Amino acid sequence: MKTRARQDRPTRQAQILETAARIFCEKGFDKASMGDISSAMGLTKAGVYHHIRSKEDLLYRIMSYGMDLFEQKVLNRVKDIPDPLERLQATLKGHVLLITRDRPKEITVILHESNALKGRLRDRIDARKRRYVKFLEKTCRELVKSGRARPVDPAVAAFALLGMINWIYQWYRPGGRLSDEQLAEGLADLLLRGFLAQPAGA
Amino acid sequence: MKTRARQDRPTRQAQILETAARIFCEKGFDKASMGDISSAMGLTKAGVYHHIRSKEDLLYRIMSYGMDLFEQKVLNRVKDIPDPLERLQATLKGHVLLITRDRPKEITVILHESNALKGRLRDRIDARKRRYVKFLEKTCRELVKSGRARPVDPAVAAFALLGMINWIYQWYRPGGRLSDEQLAEGLADLLLRGFLAQPAGA
């Protein structure tokens, strides 16, 4: 029956996706072998290849799932907020908390192995990334136009924000001195209000 | 004579370092083979191995040279500036311009292949990176203490700055709409004064 097949097969597929994401994340795509993945699941290499097409296709599907996660948990929840300032704040906070709290291995893979994919598969991931950049730039532009932000170049603001966030996984460790909330608030505060004190006499 | 050896050998050594840095940068450390490097120089693999100890040692020396470059062209020129605000601004501008103008391949390798090194060699690179982070944190702390900056966590400020800068090479292309000067100024302005307009009545 179809319902049976939909209960069994996707389970194995999801297991492979999850295990591979973990191992790609730990060792890097190139250094991780298909043997590493199969033996981590208690299967043989051929057993894994029964479920997937190729190592590259496996990587693509991990990244694609990572983009699904991001869009579902961040982008789709904020993209229709009408006020650009509220929208920017919600995006920043949602994105930071996704990285610090959920820590999806798939997103780390996206950030670290973006060059491992070639051709069409890479184009498809890149297009989804670019969609997010355009969204950020549009939001920044609206915010400037509304007069509530200084005339900062929207591309510079968008990439500054992206850089801050995409760097987090390189240094932030949960359970440290900073909580994820503090980090999200701190970064939003820094980006929006800046580091310097307002000159008192202005 | 030693002076001879220091004139001839380092030349070949430097050629290898430079070629390897370029190829590691283009293809990534794992995907770049020693054969790629040797044939790019018109040598055989064994010819290259006459000059170096191992592929990993080669990577270490590239990264080490990248850190030399950074420290010589940025850190050492700003570390003794007494005023913390001037020091931070000079650091930010110097670091950004090093990335956008000089674009040293060795620095890209440092950012992209930091996990490829293991053990002692990795520790040595990490220690030099950490020295820079500590310098940034100290500068931020002094700036807060001087009263000219709002009480932002120095670690958050330091990593936000690092993230913004280390992300640049992923998207910035010289000759585009933004000049390197504009980018350096824009990022410094954004970090220090923030995105939002000052509320007029405050």
Add this chain to the structure above:
DNA sequence: CCTATCCTACCGACCGGTCGGTAGGTAGCC
């Protein structure tokens, strides 16, 4: 209830190819 048929999931063995690295020889300069 039994048997023949089919299918999914999987395994052991193997392939062509590439990798980092090396042993041993040679050509030319001091």
Add this chain to the structure above:
DNA sequence: GGCTACCTACCGACCGGTCGGTAGGATAGG
């Protein structure tokens, strides 16, 4: 003669991927 700089030829390990085969469960006919 000795040293540096290189080359030819090669090694063992490992890679991504495939192939023939099979255990075991579902299905259908009798």
